[in-house]
Amino acid sequence: MSTPRHRSFAAFTVLALSLCLPAFAADRLVNMTPNSRSGETNQDAEPTIAVDPNDFKRMAGAAFTWDNLTGGPMVTAAAPIFVSTDRGLTWALANVVPSKIGAGFPTGDITLSFSSTPSGASGHKTSWLYGGTLSSATAGRPMTVLRSQDPFSSTLMTTLDTRTGNVDQPHTSAKTSAASQDKLYVGFNNGYGCGAPSGRTSTIDVSQDAAAAAPTLTLDVIEARNTACQDGFAQVAAAHSDGTVYAAFLHDWSSSPRLVVVRDDKWGTGATPFAALTDPSDSVAGRYVTTALTLASGFMGQNRLGASNVSIAVDPGNSDRVYVAWGDSNGANSETIHVRRSVNRGVDWSSDLMTVTGAMNPQVAIDDIGIVGVLYQSVSGGKWETRLARSNNMDATTFATPGTLLAKQSATTPTATYSPYIGDYASLVAAGSNFVGMFCASNYPDKANFMSGVTFQREVDWAAHKLYSDAAHTKVVAPSIDPYFFEINTSICNKTPFFCNICKLKPYLCYPIFDPLWFLKCPMCGIDILVKLEDDSYRQVTVYDSLGKKAGTLKRLSEPVVEKGVSYNYKISLQPKEGLGYVLKAELAAGKKLPGNFTPPVMVKQVER
Amino acid sequence: MKNIWRPRGPVSRRLLIAAAAVSALLASGRAPGQDDDAAALTERSAIVVRAKVVKANASNEPMVAASPGTAVIRITKMYAGSEIAGDQTGKTATVILSRPGSLKAGQEATFFGNPRFMGKTLTIADEGEIASRDAASRAAPSIERHVQARRDKPVVERLASATLVFRGVVETVRPLAAADAATGESKPYPTRPSEHDPDWQVATVKVVKPLRGEAGPVVTVVFPASRDIVWFNVPKLRQGQDSIFITHALSPEEAARHRASGLVAFMDKQPAHVIIEPSDVLPPGDEARVRGLLSAPKEVK
The missing domain is CATH 2.40.50.120 (OB fold (Dihydrolipoamide Acetyltransferase, E2P))
Structure with a gap:
């Protein structure tokens, strides 16, 4: 039991530590509807969120959000997105997406992604923001690729490309290459309803330099097999900074659907892009991850099923590691979600690592210390539950399920005004070692239904469970579907308790390393861990194994080892055992600070000894 | 000033x-x-x-x-x-x-x-x-x-692109598929439809008062019954509805997009018009407003 003196010392220690730590955000959940829109009653469904890799304080999100309060035809020619410059604490609507006065919907499906190229905007420091949308500005709602130099100045986004016809579900992913080019991938269904030759509708609109003044975009058909009519509506891409680009889609959606992953190793350049991965059954590009699926159909908790639900993420620390999530039927009016992974660049796939029945909208992301997050929404007891599950072992093969409960709101009220009720997808990305996401749910105000600490920007009386349009709380507003932002921390503790003990004071200075293939490929081999460090930033980097035993320290190489343009200047040689991982624990040199987590470039080589 | x-x-x-x-x-x-x-x-x-x-x-x-x-x-x-x-x-x-x-x-x-x-x-x-x-x-x-x-x-x-403008009363409403069956056409979709499927419905509308164009006594109008985000704000017609109708022809691009739905085949076989925007159907009280709007553009041009 601690004495008061001890408690004050502890409090002082915590305070001192907190002052020393970088300003990492605490777990948070925020209703994004701004205060000035407190009278809003729209069904804001189908969210997307993007975080500026250069500064996690800068974020942008979008949903089916009207410029008016009642979901009526548009009254302006610009649809709003949500923007935040304080890491999601507060949000404002910025009217930046081209729309049309009188349009029935503000924008069709929309997704956003930041690159990490500073845009050079005069008004605000920001990276380029890209988007894919089904535009309501033009007849026929074409798929348009958009770009904003400064979403925080609320200037209309520029249209980079327009694709007409039966187009659907643009999913946007941007990544900046080492050569400072913005690689942009907007996956979309090009020709649903049997509108594409041989039913090959899975397509990615690609730019190899999207930040250029007038970027070129080319269509890459990533479906290499014929289908009876079309592929699934979602084609999602995940790019790694080494040039590896994965994409996932549901092949032959209308007849015999199977989840397929394709890969390109050079950003999607070359004569036959996205053909690096073939299936052993037919040697055709595109690896089958599943056998034939029965897709979900009907409605669950007022939300339609079967429209999308495919997600993919690549480990930012190792492009060999890739995870997919998808949904299939759980009987009538219900869906089951699944998560699988590959550790050899999509060649082989695990069985299900996570399965949740009665759930949909799975979104998978991997943070910069290799922890995997899975966001999903399930119906249980007549309520929509939105949860984030995080991996909890070295190999990220097990998950702490059912996961952190973000919201638990009625699935029957308010009544849907259109489809989808909450969205054909939710949104999850990694921001350093945290997960940042966006989902949609009822805004009925009851703190018991939300993660602790939830905040509403709109006028609310939590005790009376009422929303108001005015600050005086005289005009009651009916509950509706609102977008929510959340940020959930992870740390080395999500890997193993031993690492947690070793790194408990400064978890952000610990970087875990593990690959099951070290042992599986060659049990007798050793490994060399090569690391690139800025010489003057660190006093020492100590290596511990996942049982908590010190394995040694990184030693400076007399000659750096250069691989793929990276010059590794430190090394440690180790003899791994089955299931054993390592953590690099850094000690900073005097006066040095890190802008974020300790995530040095690392390469592991197997060595026969 | x-x-x-x-x-x-x-x-x-x-x-x-x-x-x-x-x-x-x-x-x-x-x-x-x-x-x-x-x-x-x-x-x-x-x-x-x-x-x-x-x-x-x-x-x-x-x-x-x-x-x-x-x-x-x-x-x-x-x-x-x-x-x-x-x-x-x-x-x-x-x-x-x-x-x-x-x-x-x-x-x-x-x-x-x-x-x-x-x-x-x-x-x-x-x-x-x-x-x-x-x-x-x-x-x-x-x-x-x-x-x-x-x-x-x-x-x-x-109004600028309308084929007909009239006040009318909806007499019947039926799914396009049923209408196809009535004309002997096979069901249009080979597979289950898209999430953005319009769910076309066919309405017969008795013309009460022509406002522009030569409408016969009854006009066939096709409208999307879908509650999808893309379509839900387009007015849904119901039997007995009294409204101002601003109907349209399918543009070539729309025709290409909706060919698989059977809409084009249907419209090839009989005179029909579509309503696909929120402003294509207005309440009867807007008749004077529409008359005023119909006269103004011609005078300006």
Whole structure:
């Protein structure tokens, strides 16, 4: 039991530590509807969120959000997105997406992604923001690729490309290459309803330099097999900074659907892009991850099923590691979600690592210390539950399920005004070692239904469970579907308790390393861990194994080892055992600070000894 | 009159809106040109407010830096824009002025603009301001008419491309597939439909009063019954419904997109018209409004 003196010392220690730590955000959940829109009653469904890799304080999100309060035809020619410059604490609507006065919907499906190229905007420091949308500005709602130099100045986004016809579900992913080019991938269904030759509708609109003044975009058909009519509506891409680009889609959606992953190793350049991965059954590009699926159909908790639900993420620390999530039927009016992974660049796939029945909208992301997050929404007891599950072992093969409960709101009220009720997808990305996401749910105000600490920007009386349009709380507003932002921390503790003990004071200075293939490929081999460090930033980097035993320290190489343009200047040689991982624990040199987590470039080589 | 205004926007767009504005004037018996500045500003502005400048060189919005181009105003009257963020009367807002430094604290003006940010408070990007009290007073009565002209814009656009305009009563409604069956055509979809499937329905509408075009006694109208985001704001017809109908033909692009749904085949076999925008069906009380809008564009052209 601690004495008061001890408690004050502890409090002082915590305070001192907190002052020393970088300003990492605490777990948070925020209703994004701004205060000035407190009278809003729209069904804001189908969210997307993007975080500026250069500064996690800068974020942008979008949903089916009207410029008016009642979901009526548009009254302006610009649809709003949500923007935040304080890491999601507060949000404002910025009217930046081209729309049309009188349009029935503000924008069709929309997704956003930041690159990490500073845009050079005069008004605000920001990276380029890209988007894919089904535009309501033009007849026929074409798929348009958009770009904003400064979403925080609320200037209309520029249209980079327009694709007409039966187009659907643009999913946007941007990544900046080492050569400072913005690689942009907007996956979309090009020709649903049997509108594409041989039913090959899975397509990615690609730019190899999207930040250029007038970027070129080319269509890459990533479906290499014929289908009876079309592929699934979602084609999602995940790019790694080494040039590896994965994409996932549901092949032959209308007849015999199977989840397929394709890969390109050079950003999607070359004569036959996205053909690096073939299936052993037919040697055709595109690896089958599943056998034939029965897709979900009907409605669950007022939300339609079967429209999308495919997600993919690549480990930012190792492009060999890739995870997919998808949904299939759980009987009538219900869906089951699944998560699988590959550790050899999509060649082989695990069985299900996570399965949740009665759930949909799975979104998978991997943070910069290799922890995997899975966001999903399930119906249980007549309520929509939105949860984030995080991996909890070295190999990220097990998950702490059912996961952190973000919201638990009625699935029957308010009544849907259109489809989808909450969205054909939710949104999850990694921001350093945290997960940042966006989902949609009822805004009925009851703190018991939300993660602790939830905040509403709109006028609310939590005790009376009422929303108001005015600050005086005289005009009651009916509950509706609102977008929510959340940020959930992870740390080395999500890997193993031993690492947690070793790194408990400064978890952000610990970087875990593990690959099951070290042992599986060659049990007798050793490994060399090569690391690139800025010489003057660190006093020492100590290596511990996942049982908590010190394995040694990184030693400076007399000659750096250069691989793929990276010059590794430190090394440690180790003899791994089955299931054993390592953590690099850094000690900073005097006066040095890190802008974020300790995530040095690392390469592991197997060595026969 | 001190009028801070610069014309913007393409000529064709301005012409179209001018048509709507003039139509409103004609309907009111006023001669065009009397308040052109306010009309043009209102045409481009979703928000029109009368307000007093609380603080110049100031901003309430964290994302808008205070500068000579910004001011915080207190709104005393809303002519337009309450759909966007509710009634803002008595509240403060930030304005990005059309001409930096043009207004001082304490000065009153009529602000014409569009929403830039909707955060804790509203931020308006001005198209222009009318600062003179006299000019604002003169413009005030006409602003409301021009606000209506802006609201009419989508209807004017749909009227410009309409095949028929008439008042009618819906007699029957049935799914397009059933209609196909009646004509012996096979079911259009080889597979289950897309999430954005329009779910076409066929209505027969008895014409009560033709307003433009040569409609027979009964018109076949196809409409999307889908509740999908893309379609739910398009009016859904029900038996006995009395409305103003602004019908259209399928454009070549629409025909290509909806070929697989069986719509094109259906329309090839019998005269039929589509309604696919929110403004294509209006309440019967809008008949005089539609008549006024129908006459105005022709006179302007």
